[in-house]
Amino acid sequence: MKKGHRNSWALENQLLKRKTKKKSHNRDSSAPQGFQVSKGWFHRFKIRFQLKSVSLRGEAASADKEAAAKYLEAFMKIIQEKGYRPEQVFNMDETGLFWKKMPSWTYLMKDEAKASRFKAQKDTVTLLMCRNAAGFILKPGLIYKAANPRALMNKNKALLPVFWMHNPKVWVTKVLTEYWFHQSFIPQVRQYLANLDINVKVLLIMDKAGGHPLDLYSKGVQLEFLPPTTTSLLQPMDQGIIRAFKALYTRNSLQHLVDAMDHDSKFTLKDYWRKFTMATCLSVIDRSLKDMKEETLNACWSNLWPDCVHNYTGFSPQEIQHSAINKADQLAKILGGEGFDDITEEEFGTPH
Template identity: 70%
Template sequence: MDKTGLFWKKMPLRTYLMKEEARAPGFKAQKDRVTLIMCSNAAGHLLKPGLIYKSANPRALKNKNKNALPVYWMHNPKAWITKVIASDWFHQCFIPEVEKYLLSLGLEFKVLLIMDSAVGHPLDLLYDGVQIEFLPSNTTSLIQPMDQGVIRAFKALYTRNSMQHLVSAMDMMENFTLMEYWKKFTIATCLTVIKSALKEIQKETLNACWKKLWPDVIHDYKGFSPEEIHNEAVSKTVILARLVGGEGFEDCTEEEVDKLIDAHSDPLTDDDLLELTKAASEEETAEEIKEDDEGLSLERLGVIMRTQQQLQSYIEEWDPFFERALKTINGLNSAMETYRALYTTMKKPASAEQNNLVLRVETQTLPRTPA
């Protein structure tokens, strides 16, 4: 297990996005950091990462089921690990995930957890079947498996997927402007990018990172080393940046992308931490005073159903290839099945209530029979 910072809303410094933000007053989004807790075994199984954000309930995740996120969600005003958070991750994330993994392999619950000796980790973690060993001081960068390229490869993949998300938005959105897109790049968008990056981390890459600590288990897969994954992601990021175009993008270099990836490890100053804490407090306050959102109401589900029907009619009318259109429509119907079932379930009590209301009104307006 190892932890790392991620400045989730940061681009190469020469891009005009970063230059515009540097001139704007207030908290700088490029300094908005999350802390990730990453943990893998030598067989190449990566646990769901823990993620520490500055506030508990950001607006972008309102009405979202946090148990269904691609990360284990935690919060702290400075977005860093504490003993309480480390204990929470151990008992609520690590233990259940490992139990499930070992059960799927038919193995007994017998675990060795290797951690570094940082102050944030509690020394009183106890659980039957788990042995914890702390690496000697100042050895993390030398032998810690997560620090032997996995984390850096993940950050390279995150950077590339961030740029891909931007290019896709340019292709899909009408009247696209880069500044408006960046304003709407929320922590929810960040989680989408994290999920995409995690999908690309192969078990062969994770296995390769144990070479210095446990060389006997390494398979030396070709083409999956962390360095190869990192280099390929950096190259593709440069290509994508040039598709974006504009100042700092069209002439983006691999060296600049590497600097951006390395900058995720930069510590925040005391002033930065103060600003981050203040921003967290303001986000929580804003959340409290906003009216409650109704989420997936019956009316909104109706809008979703009608939108799907409209999309289906466009495909049927405009696509000249019948088989492709049919395949797409079948896929849409299959994907929408959950929402359709939910709509039907929610509509039943509403219909019953309407019938009761009509019955009450009719009863009240019936002429009275004379005695």
């Protein structure tokens, strides 16, 4: 290539690069930058355009309807042969509870997230919840990470609204389940049936979770384990009871906060939340349990034992949950401020 042609080609190449760079710069400067929206905005957007999503995970996604149908036949055979009454048939299931949960994006959390040793959103307890087909709920077992938290020092644990247990990981273990069975379930059931003048002939239904011993024994008590792929279809506790309880817990937590704000002229959210101890949590649990109606607890047996369900209107677990969410939403609006004004249902209805 001659020298003149080579210089001409180089000049054209430089001009082309400049034009391309200029176009790219103009295009980038005109593009929207940093578009961000709040969770409340997105929630209202979904409602406006009627957008819905359904996510099936775990047991619900792998539920075996054929196995459930077979088990229903076996279950009804047990009921008929042994002559169990609704007062004698119990179901136990466990769930985790974020007992110190607030809207995750409130200014409180943003500020406190910088402080060491503050893990409110990760502070969890495990509840062992048990009730019978007649709608009677037992004092729940509660597993906490510490045996004697400071807030419960010098308190008689026998008088607590829960049966207190502890585990550093807050896990359900076979040892703790056996302890709960003999020291909490059996005494409560015997006292309950004695008050009704009913014989101690009990059927306890559980799933085959890793922390559930298969060899629990007590005179007059029969254990029945649900097939592993049917619990989401058959287990009464999985039919909305736990979700309803958690919605009630959130509602009552917010009510407790509003009451504290009304009675303290120097109220600050940060100070309040630091004083929200395990003792406060237990009082909210107790109130939430009392808000669970017998009719609601009876209704959740419709899949496993439909003949024992009374079909009261207005007391389904879904209706109780919906009512609690509506009330919690009203309380959040009273509190106002960042994180409360645009709070969504997802913040209230923690899934099981």
